[in-house]
Amino acid sequence: MNSPTVKTYLPWVVAVALFMEGLDTTIVNTAVPAIAEGLQVTPLSLKAVVTSYILSLAVCIPVSGWMADRYGTRRVFSVAVSVFTVASILCGLAQNAPMLVAGRILQGVGAAMMMPVGRLAIIRTFPKAELLRAMNFVIIPALIGPLLGPTVGGLIVHWLSWHYIFFINVPVGLMALWLAHRYMPDYHGDARRPLDVVGLVLFGSGAALLSWLLEIFGEHQLDTTSAALLLLLSLGLLAAYAWHSRETAHPLLRLALFRVRTFRVSVVGGFITRLGVGGMPFLLPLLYQLGLGMPAWQSGLLMMPVAAAAMGMKLIASRVLARFGYRRVLTVNTVMIGVVLGLFSLVTPATPIFLIVLLGLALGFFNSLQYTSMNSMAYADIDTPDSSMASTIASSMQQMSMSFGLAGGSLIAGWYLGDLPQTDRVAVTAALHYAFLTLGAMTALSSLSFWSLHPGDGESVSRGIRRVTEQA
Numbered sequence: 030m031n032s033p034t035v036k037t038y039l040p041w042v043v044a045v046a047l048f049m050e051g052l053d054t055t056i057v058n059t060a061v062p063a064i065a066e067g068l069q070v071t072p073l074s075l076k077a078v079v080t081s082y083i084l085s086l087a088v089c090i091p092v093s094g095w096m097a098d099r100y101g102t103r104r105v106f107s108v109a110v111s112v113f114t115v116a117s118i119l120c121g122l123a124q125n126a127p128m129l130v131a132g133r134i135l136q137g138v139g140a141a142m143m144m145p146v147g148r149l150a151i152i153r154t155f156p157k158a159e160l161l162r163a164m165n166f167v168i169i170p171a172l173i174g175p176l177l178g179p180t181v182g183g184l185i186v187h188w189l190s191w192h193y194i195f196f197i198n199v200p201v202g203l204m205a206l207w208l209a210h211r212y213m214p215d216y217h218g219d220a221r222r223p224l225d226v227v228g229l230v231l232f233g234s235g236a237a238l239l240s241w242l243l244e245i246f247g248e249h250q251l252d253t254t255s256a257a258l259l260l261l262l263s264l265g266l267l268a269a270y271a272w273h274s275r276e277t278a279h280p281l282l283r284l285a286l287f288r289v290r291t292f293r294v295s296v297v298g299g300f301i302t303r304l305g306v307g308g309m310p311f312l313l314p315l316l317y318q319l320g321l322g323m324p325a326w327q328s329g330l331l332m333m334p335v336a337a338a339a340m341g342m343k344l345i346a347s348r349v350l351a352r353f354g355y356r357r358v359l360t361v362n363t364v365m366i367g368v369v370l371g372l373f374s375l376v377t378p379a380t381p382i383f384l385i386v387l388l389g390l391a392l393g394f395f396n397s398l399q400y401t402s403m404n405s406m407a408y409a410d411i412d413t414p415d416s417s418m419a420s421t422i423a424s425s426m427q428q429m430s431m432s433f434g435l436a437g438g439s440l441i442a443g444w445y446l447g448d449l450p451q452t453d454r455v456a457v458t459a460a461l462h463y464a465f466l467t468l469g470a471m472t473a474l475s476s477l478s479f480w481s482l483h484p485g486d487g488e489s490v491s492r493g494i495r496r497v498t499e500q501a
Contacts, residue, residue: 042208084137104215107210109146112135116139184329239264282422298403335393342393
C-alpha cells in the first residue's frame with residue numbers, strides 16, 4: 030500500500046481534485062452576474078446556486094468517512110470524481126435556475142466524498158514525520174484554484190457563454206480519474222460500523238431546511254406564519270439530532286467532543302466568524318460588476334489578491350501562532366477582519382484600483398491566518414482515536430457556516446436594497462456598502478467567542494509547528 034510509487038503520486042491525485050474543486054467554486058462566484066443575465070433572473074436570487082453546493086457538502090461530508098471504511102478509498106474517491114465531473118456537465122447544460130441548482134447539489138455530493146476521502150488516504154499512507162510535507166503539497170493547488178478561478182471565470186463569461194465555466198472541469202476530472210485508477214490506495218475500515226440513518230435524516234433535513242429558509246426569506250415567498258413554523262421545525266430537527274446522538278452508540282456526529290474547550294471554541298467561534306465572512310465571495314463580485322460597472326474579467330482579477338495573500342500568509346502563520354499564541358491571535362485577528370470588511374463600504378467608482386487591491390490583500394491575509402488558527406487549534410486537545418470524528422464535525426460545521434454566511438450576506442444586502450431594482454447601480458452600491466458595514470460589525474463582535482480561551486491553549490500545536498518550521 031505504502032510503496033514509493035504510491036507515496037510519490039498519491040499527493041498529485043488529491044491535488045488535482047482539490048484544484049478542480051477550488052477552481053469551480055471561485056469561477057461560479059465571479060460568473061453569478063453573467064449567469065443571472067443569461068437565465069433572466071436577478072443576481073441576488075442566484076445565491077441558491079452557491080449556497081446549495083456548500084450545504085450539500087455540509088450534509089454529505091459526515092457520510093464520506095463511513096463510505097470509505099465500508100467500500101474502500103479507491104472506489105469512493107473514483108465515484109466522487111465521476112459524480113463531480115458529470116454534475117459539472119449537467120450544470121453547463123442547465124437552461125434555468127432550478128436545473129442549475131440541482132446540478133450544483135450533485136456537485137456538492139461529489140465534492141463531499143472526494144475531499145475527505147482524499148485526505149484520509151494521505152493520512153493513512155504517510156507516517157507522521159512525512160505528513161506535513163505531503164499535506165503542504167496538496168494544499169498548494171487548493172490555493173492556486175481560487176487564485177486562477179476568478180480570472181478564468183471572468184475571461185470565459187466575457188468572451189464565451191457562462192455555460193463553459195462548468196465544462197472546464199471535464200478534462201481536469203478525467204485526469205483525476207486516471208490518476209486515481211493508477212495510484213489511489215484502497216484502504217478499508219478495520220471494523221464495520223452501522224450508518225446512523227436516523228441521525229443523517231435528522232441532521233441533514235434540519236440543516237437543509239434552515240438554509241433554504243435563509244435563502245428565500247428576503248424574497249417574500251412565504252408568509253410570516255409559515256416561515257416561523259418552518260424555522261421551528263428546522264431547529265426542532267437539529268435539536269432532535271442532538272438528543273439522538275446522545276442515545277446511539279454510533280452517532281453520525283458525536284457531539285460529546287464539544288466538551289473539549291479548545292475544540293468547542295474553535296468550531297463554534299469559527300462558525301460565528303464565518304457567518305460574517307462567508308458572504309464576501311458572493312458580494313464582492315456583485316460590488317465590482319453591478320456597483321462599479323466593471324466587466325467580469327476585471328472583477329475576476331480583483332479577486333486574485335485575496336487568494337494570493339492567503340498563500341503568502343501560509344508561510345508565516347506558524348511563526349505568528351508560536352510567537353503570540355492562539356488566544357491573542359484569534360481575538361485580535363477577528364477584529365481586524367471586521368475592520369477590513371467595513372472598509373469595503375468606502376469603495377466607489379472613484380476609488381483607485383490600487384486601494385481596492387490593498388483591501389483584497391488585507392482580507393486574504395487576515396482570513397488565511399484566521400482559518401489556519403481555528404483549524405489547527407481544533408485538534409490541540411483531541412485524542413488520536415477521536416481525530417477522525419473531530420475532523421468530520423469541524424468540516425461539516427465549516428461548510429454549514431459558509432452556506433449560512435452566503436445566504437445571510439445576500440439577505441442583508443437585499444434588505445438594504447428594499448424594493449429598488451437591482452439595475453439601479455447607485456442603489457445596489459449603497460446596499461452593498463451597508464451590508465459590508467453590517468458584516469464587519471458582526472465579525473468584530475464574534476471575537477468575543479475566543480475570549481474564553483486560556484493563554485496556553487493550543488500551545489502543543491503551535492510548538493510543534495514551530496519545530497517543524499525550524500527544521501525545514
